[in-house]
Amino acid sequence: MNKKYDLIIVGAGPSGVFTAYELIELGLAKDKKILLVEQGKAVEKRTCPVEKAGKCVKCKPYCSITSGFSGAGAFSDGKLTLPNKDSDSIEVGGSLHKYLGVEKTKDLMFYADDIYLKFGADPHIEGLENLDKIQEISERAQANNIILANCPIRHLGTEKSHELYKKLQDYILANNVEIMFETNVKDLIVKENKISGVIISPSGSTDCSKDVEIFSNNVVLGIGRKGANWLSEMCIKHSIKNRAGVVDVGVRYELPDSVMKDVNKYLYEGKFVGYLPPYKDKVRTFCQNPSGFVANEVYDNDLTLVNGHSYKNKKSTNTNLALLASHHFNDPFEEPIKYGVNIGENANQLGMGNVLVQRLGDILNGKRTWDKDLKSNSVVPTLKTAVAGDITYAIGYRTMVDILEFIKTMDKVIPGFANPDNLLYAAEIKFYSNEIVIDNNFETSIKGLYSIGDGGGVTRGLLMASANGVQMARVLKALI
Numbered sequence: 001m002n003k004k005y006d007l008i009i010v011g012a013g014p015s016g017v018f019t020a021y022e023l024i025e026l027g028l029a030k031d032k033k034i035l036l037v038e039q040g041k042a043v044e045k046r047t048c049p050v051e052k053a054g055k056c057v058k059c060k061p062y063c064s065i066t067s068g069f070s071g072a073g074a075f076s077d078g079k080l081t082l083p084n085k086d087s088d089s090i091e092v093g094g095s096l097h098k099y100l101g102v103e104k105t106k107d108l109m110f111y112a113d114d115i116y117l118k119f120g121a122d123p124h125i126e127g128l129e130n131l132d133k134i135q136e137i138s139e140r141a142q143a144n145n146i147i148l149a150n151c152p153i154r155h156l157g158t159e160k161s162h163e164l165y166k167k168l169q170d171y172i173l174a175n176n177v178e179i180m181f182e183t184n185v186k187d188l189i190v191k192e193n194k195i196s197g198v199i200i201s202p203s204g205s206t207d208c209s210k211d212v213e214i215f216s217n218n219v220v221l222g223i224g225r226k227g228a229n230w231l232s233e234m235c236i237k238h239s240i241k242n243r244a245g246v247v248d249v250g251v252r253y254e255l256p257d258s259v260m261k262d263v264n265k266y267l268y269e270g271k272f273v274g275y276l277p278p279y280k281d282k283v284r285t286f287c288q289n290p291s292g293f294v295a296n297e298v299y300d301n302d303l304t305l306v307n308g309h310s311y312k313n314k315k316s317t318n319t320n321l322a323l324l325a326s327h328h329f330n331d332p333f334e335e336p337i338k339y340g341v342n343i344g345e346n347a348n349q350l351g352m353g354n355v356l357v358q359r360l361g362d363i364l365n366g367k368r369t370w371d372k373d374l375k376s377n378s379v380v381p382t383l384k385t386a387v388a389g390d391i392t393y394a395i396g397y398r399t400m401v402d403i404l405e406f407i408k409t410m411d412k413v414i415p416g417f418a419n420p421d422n423l424l425y426a427a428e429i430k431f432y433s434n435e436i437v438i439d440n441n442f443e444t445s446i447k448g449l450y451s452i453g454d455g456g457g458v459t460r461g462l463l464m465a466s467a468n469g470v471q472m473a474r475v476l477k478a479l480i
Contacts, residue, residue: 004214004216005033005035005214006033006216008198008214009037009220010221011037011222011223014070014462015222015224015453016453017036018466018467018473019473020469021168022469022474024171024172024177028476028477034176035177035180035216036172036179037183037185037198037200038067039061039184040068040069043068043069046162047064048064048295050296050385056296056304056385059298061184063298065296066226066298069165069169070165070168070169078462079156080113080121080153080156080462081093081153081269081461083105083106090105091149091151092149092151092461093109094459095459099458100440100471108471109464112463119164119167121154121160122156124154126154126155130265133262134266137263137270137413140412141272141413144409146273146413148271148272149272150267155312158310159311180200183201183203184203186198188219188446189215194217195446195449196216198216218448224453224454224465226455228454229300231434231451231456232434235434239445240445242436244328244434244435245328245434245435246326246327247429248429249324249343249399249428251403251425251427251428252321252424252425254294254319254320254381255319255416255422256317256416256419257291257318259414259416259419264288264319269288271285272410273285279401279402282325283406284323284326285321285323285324286322286324289320292318292319293310293382293383294308295307295309303348304353306386308321324428325398325402341429343394343395343427344429346394347395350391354386355386355427357381357388357423357426358389359377360407360423362390368388368389369388369390374388378421379422381423386425430460434456436457438451442471452465
């Protein structure tokens with residue numbers, strides 16, 4: 001094994017993958033030693049046994065939904081949110097434009113989208129037709145103090161994402177970039193405020209004798225949401241400048257396709273945002289999956305959270321989406337990731353290690369949901385391992401008020417959105433709340449150490465994370 005590299009990329013999610021890809025296109029991989037380290041498996045080996053086993057078996061050492069080549073987002077659903085060409089701002093996807101400007105960020109996102117097309121993405125884009133119908137939905141939302149961010153969507157689909165990223169993986173491997181799969185980066189090697197390498201070990205290993213030091217004066221952290229907690233630990237240990245960000249806490253909401261038919265048909269994914277009383281916190285919909293399936297995803301220490309899938313060929317009769325309330329803590333509490341983990345752990349305890357599910361009507365009536373209630377419910381849960389219970393024991397009062405007020409208001413925009421038979425699964429939490437302080441070249445306070453993607457707080461989605469990786473490669477061209 002080479003112990004000295006010109007560049008080490010930590011994490012093979014979209015930001016890391018597209019950094020490697022663009023370095024190849026720039027010609028740097030021919031004579032430079034570039035290493036991509038991923039704690040999970042190669043994309044073709046990423047399989048979730050839940051369908052065969054009938055339950056989540058808490059795969060070791062890491063969950064294949066959250067870890068592995070292509071990252072969590074690509075494996076779970078695979079939606080590319082494109083910027084709106086007619087808008088002078090970027091409504092969703094993260095804050096990359098704050099570093100690069102709106103136009104440059106848009107150009108990078110369209111460039112990254114072309115790469116997805118090159119490797120087999122569906123050329124069809126949702127949300128570009130029936131603009132009159134979309135405008136009607138937007139006006140209803142606006143009349144009720146809800147904002148609809150109209151962004152075109154390219155849907156890869158869970159199974160098609162696997163095929164596409166397998167081609168990208170093979171391309172990277174065929175072009176002189178080394179990839180270490182099932183390899184954990186335990187620590188950074190920092191000397192005199194400069195990066196000099198990382199310490200790696202086999203994923204899941206606790207045997208320190210297997211630790212290996214590998215060296216580089218340039219390290220890119222593209223660790224994704226899965227690695228956000230690890231990144232927080234690295235910030236403390238190595239005094240990497242960071243600030244407490246926003247933590248998004250909420251539920252996965254499941255309701256009939258028939259209720260969401262117009263949004264599904266004309267937008268595919270509706271991105272609705274509200275700042276409703278009494279707290280006026282930001283509440284938004286996220287990751288909408290028409291005819292989709294609710295799914296588990298397992299994080300460190302067997303923390304089981306909820307997400308959603310939408311396949312190209314496999315369909316249900318339900319739509320699921322996240323309802324997320326944003327909270328910012330800064331005085332005296334400054335650990336939003338721990339706050340989110342605590343909520344998830346509480347929900348897991350109530351569900352004996354499983355995701356909880358509850359009928360909306362039961363929440364509004366102040367009662368828990370029982371198995372018998374689900375059996376007679378018109379909305380049939382697509383996550384069969386979810387445990388009927390009371391999610392309000394796990395999720396705080398303020399967050400629950402935010403979410404319930406949002407649901408009630410959305411019912412005026414989309415009739416049936418607040419049907420008592422609709423289901424709430426807990427908890428859904430987005431771990432991109434630790435914002436690393438970086439400059440416009442994505443360099444941290446440690447010289448030679450760069451942070452990109454969702455885990456460091458720059459992006460919040462596949463396409464912007466991919467664009468972030470492209471720009472990272474272009475920055476590195478002059479440095480390695």
